[in-house]
Amino acid sequence: MSTVAIHNGRVIDPALSRDGIADVVIVDGRVARVGPNEGEMVVEADRIDATGLIVTPGFVDLQVHLREPGAEHQETIASGTKAAARGGFTTICAMPGTDPPIDSRAAVESVLREAEASAAIRVLPLGCISANRAGELLAPAGELAGAGVVALTDDGQAVADPNLMRHAMQYSTRFGLPIAQHPEDPALVAGGQMHEGWVATRLGLRGRPASGEATMVARDIALAELTGAHLHVCDVSTAGSVALIRAARERGVHITASATPHHLTLTHERVAFAESSYEQIHYDSSAKVFPPLREESDITEIAKALRDGVVDAITTDHTPVSSMEKDIEFDLAIPGISGLETAFGLSMRLVERQQVDLATLIERFTIGPVRAWALDRQPGLEGLGSLTPGGVGDLLVIDPAAEWTVDPETFSSLGRNTPLAGETLTGQVIATIFDGELAYKNKSLTAL
Amino acid sequence: MTAKANLDIQAIPEEGTTSSHLPSGRWPHHDMLDLDNCRRPDIEVVLTLADRMREILDRRIPRVPALRGYTIVNLFYEPSTRTRVSFELAGKVLGADVISVSTNTSSVVKGESLIDTVRTLRAMRSDAVVMRHPMAGAPYLAAQHTDASIINAGDGAHAHPTQALLDLYTMHRSIGDIAGKKIVMVGDIAHSRVARSDLWGLTTMGAHVVVCGPPTLLALGMRVSDRPSHAENALPPVTIETNIDQAIEDADVVMALRLQSERQEGGLLPSLHEYATHYQVTAERLARAKPDHLLMHPGPKNEGIEIAADVAGGSHSIIEDQVTNGVAVRMALLYLLSGRIEPEEVTELST
Numbered sequence: 001m002s003t004v005a006i007h008n009g010r011v012i013d014p015a016l017s018r019d020g021i022a023d024v025v026i027v028d029g030r031v032a033r034v035g036p037n038e039g040e041m042v043v044e045a046d047r048i049d050a051t052g053l054i055v056t057p058g059f060v061d062l063q064v065h066l067r068e069p070g071a072e073h074q075e076t077i078a079s080g081t082k083a084a085a086r087g088g089f090t091t092i093c094a095m096p097g098t099d100p101p102i103d104s105r106a107a108v109e110s111v112l113r114e115a116e117a118s119a120a121i122r123v124l125p126l127g128c129i130s131a132n133r134a135g136e137l138l139a140p141a142g143e144l145a146g147a148g149v150v151a152l153t154d155d156g157q158a159v160a161d162p163n164l165m166r167h168a169m170q171y172s173t174r175f176g177l178p179i180a181q182h183p184e185d186p187a188l189v190a191g192g193q194m195h196e197g198w199v200a201t202r203l204g205l206r207g208r209p210a211s212g213e214a215t216m217v218a219r220d221i222a223l224a225e226l227t228g229a230h231l232h233v234c235d236v237s238t239a240g241s242v243a244l245i246r247a248a249r250e251r252g253v254h255i256t257a258s259a260t261p262h263h264l265t266l267t268h269e270r271v272a273f274a275e276s277s278y279e280q281i282h283y284d285s286s287a288k289v290f291p292p293l294r295e296e297s298d299i300t301e302i303a304k305a306l307r308d309g310v311v312d313a314i315t316t317d318h319t320p321v322s323s324m325e326k327d328i329e330f331d332l333a334i335p336g337i338s339g340l341e342t343a344f345g346l347s348m349r350l351v352e353r354q355q356v357d358l359a360t361l362i363e364r365f366t367i368g369p370v371r372a373w374a375l376d377r378q379p380g381l382e383g384l385g386s387l388t389p390g391g392v393g394d395l396l397v398i399d400p401a402a403e404w405t406v407d408p409e410t411f412s413s414l415g416r417n418t419p420l421a422g423e424t425l426t427g428q429v430i431a432t433i434f435d436g437e438l439a440y441k442n443k444s445l446t447a448l
Numbered sequence: 449m450t451a452k453a454n455l456d457i458q459a460i461p462e463e464g465t466t467s468s469h470l471p472s473g474r475w476p477h478h479d480m481l482d483l484d485n486c487r488r489p490d491i492e493v494v495l496t497l498a499d500r501m502r503e504i505l506d507r508r509i510p511r512v513p514a515l516r517g518y519t520i521v522n523l524f525y526e527p528s529t530r531t532r533v534s535f536e537l538a539g540k541v542l543g544a545d546v547i548s549v550s551t552n553t554s555s556v557v558k559g560e561s562l563i564d565t566v567r568t569l570r571a572m573r574s575d576a577v578v579m580r581h582p583m584a585g586a587p588y589l590a591a592q593h594t595d596a597s598i599i600n601a602g603d604g605a606h607a608h609p610t611q612a613l614l615d616l617y618t619m620h621r622s623i624g625d626i627a628g629k630k631i632v633m634v635g636d637i638a639h640s641r642v643a644r645s646d647l648w649g650l651t652t653m654g655a656h657v658v659v660c661g662p663p664t665l666l667a668l669g670m671r672v673s674d675r676p677s678h679a680e681n682a683l684p685p686v687t688i689e690t691n692i693d694q695a696i697e698d699a700d701v702v703m704a705l706r707l708q709s710e711r712q713e714g715g716l717l718p719s720l721h722e723y724a725t726h727y728q729v730t731a732e733r734l735a736r737a738k739p740d741h742l743l744m745h746p747g748p749k750n751e752g753i754e755i756a757a758d759v760a761g762g763s764h765s766i767i768e769d770q771v772t773n774g775v776a777v778r779m780a781l782l783y784l785l786s787g788r789i790e791p792e793e794v795t796e797l798s799t
Contacts, residue, residue: 198674199682200668200669201668201683202682205604273682279484279485280484281482281484281588283584283589324561327589328589329585329586329589330583330584330585331585
């Protein structure tokens with residue numbers, strides 16, 4: 001029997017509307033008790049002193065690229081989950097755009113097997129919408145659901161064919177799987193390297209128009225209304241898609257949405273300019289990501305949607321890329337940001353700017369994504385995203401005031417591709433407890 | 449020592465004196481990536497020095513040893529005749545060793561990375577790399593990884609600063625100071641690296657610039673009202689006009705840009721014929737410009753599409769001057785970037 005007691009932290013558990021000083025006791029991988037002085041009642045335990053710190057449920061990320069199988073030079077399940085633990089994530093959904101893609105029971109099982117052997121935290125597999133992720137024929141949703149996938153998505157490749165999308169949605173309703181879509185119309189954004197706008201004009205790069213996202217989101221909403229399916233919009237990056245999603249929710253369409261920390265805080269200017277100087281440009285491929293970083297007016301609207309719950313979850317869309325694939329011509333650089341380890345610190349800027357409060361932010365990292373996809377209804381995941389007694393024993397100890405400098409060389413992820421290198425972030429995960437065990441601890445963690 | 453004399457003497461600096469930052473008092477650029485970071489005095493030095501270079505170029509035997517022992521590599525990832533030859537000649541007139549390498553990006557994608565290539569060239573003691581690349585920003589990447597001077601000879605749709613300098617020089621020779629002059633660029637602004645660099649150069653020198661083209665070939669964000677207020681100066685201040693007749697009204701200089709046929713194939717234009725009908729620079733349209741207007745084109749021209757054959761070869765056309773001036777301007781630029789020019793000479797040139 002193993003017991004962990006976290007003493008005297010400020011427990012923020014949005015699922016249960018709890019925010020106050022308390023102890024948390026975890027016994028055999030399950031939350032046993034939460035309350036003042038509960039830790040004192042336990043005789044024998046590993047004890048952590050969380051005085052002055054925050055204790056939250058473990059974070060849940062609906063959208064992570066682990067790159068195994070097929071691109072292990074970018075990330076493995078071992079390295080990616082280690083990075084996740086460092087970033088405070090205890091449950092991540094693995095995107096199916098691997099090589100081969102996850103479009104069969106055998107492929108799902110291979111991911112689960114590798115995760116069982118090497119993952120530092122919980123990995124929930126996602127399956128493809130289309131066979132071989134080719135956008136032509138349906139992947140076997142029933143077989144995938146039976147093997148344990150929690151949602152379907154064609155990863156960074158949006159389903160372009162409206163008929164295929166319609167049928168995928170109709171078919172998915174039988175198995176209760178959300179259809180998650182990367183929201184860019186491939187034709188409208190073809191060849192685009194960054195957000196279409198004045199920065200792209202300055203750099204002479206082909207743009208990806210914001211309307212390329214809005215048209216796809218609008219189409220998918222119409223199809224979700226037609227089919228009654230559950231649509232999840234990943235990577236919301238424009239004010240236009242926020243308006244569409246907001247309106248669709250209001251009229252009762254089954255739609256959920258997520259946004260990344262970078263789309264919530266960084267703009268397209270990041271690609272070209274050092275702060276507040278427009279004289280000198282650079283081509284920063286570490287800020288190349290699809291959908292691209294947008295404008296101030298977009299990030300303001302996404303932040304509002306996050307506050308209001310129109311955006312249910314913060315997801316990282318963690319995309320590790322090797323330097324060999326990033327430190328090249330901008331047009332050739334693979335898009336993506338290695339985001340797991342900076343997610344919380346970067347998102348804390350929303351709290352600093354008073355765009356959301358701390359409890360709401362934590363909600364969007366914990367119970368927000370869990371409810372979006374009803375993950376706590378999966379067998380064994382009762383209480384996921386909360387500190388409900390009897391539920392999964394995943395929690396974090398966070399120092400919300402810790403300032404730290406992003407040094408990609410210290411990342412656990414193999415992907416050092418971040419536009420934040422050298423920047424100071426405020427807010428750091430001090431300890432990650434997964435299934436009652438310490439999955440990550442920062443140097444500043446104090447044991448009792 | 450007079451500045452001019454200095455061009456005729458051997459001035460071979462000791463090895464290891466190439467630095468990534470020229471000391472103050474000197475021309476403040478180590479690379480020439482675009483004109484967006486060039487101020488008016490920087491450009492004026494090039495123009496004045498280009499006059500002297502033009503004089504050398506017009507000699508019976510156009511050779512001086514100013515860049516003897518200086519190695520220039522022309523690294524062209526995209527086919528080019530005029531720009532490559534222009535740079536080769538500029539280097540050779542000044543006595544530099546010039547090596548031209550033509551390659552294509554597909555072999556680079558598979559084999560050697562751009563960073564490797566420029567490091568290798570530097571390891572072989574190249575002093576300057578003149579780079580043409582089909583992708584925007586490639587010379588910026590190169591410049592970060594070498595202390596050789598990188599000269600952008602065209603990067604995708606982004607910039608072509610030596611073309612802009614030669615355009616400025618050609619105008620300067622013909623009409624002197626262009627401050628306050630109305631200069632109209634007609635054509636495919638969105639995909640034109642020449643236009644982008646010209647706009648920086650022309651507006652820095654105080655010209656009133658009008659860009660004109662069909663709406664599908666205009667770049668987003670060029671109107672000040674399309675940018676947030678904090679970014680007002682992040683693109684050159686220009687006027688946008690989609691009607692060519694209005695654009696040309698009272699123009700001092702009209703510049704037609706090359707129209708690539710793939711714009712029609714890409715669905716941006718109904719047909720080349722329709723483009724010619726609405727945007728071709730013709731004698732009739734030029735009648736609206738100032739009587740002593742100049743006509744320019746960066747080449748290569750599609751006569752009968754963006755420019756009518758009769759005006760291209762007519763009395764207002766200075767298109768051929770542009771070509772000759774290109775060599776002189778590139779000579780000036782290479783000499784400035786080499787760091788062999790004396791500070792006093794720069795001072796003298798800029799006054």
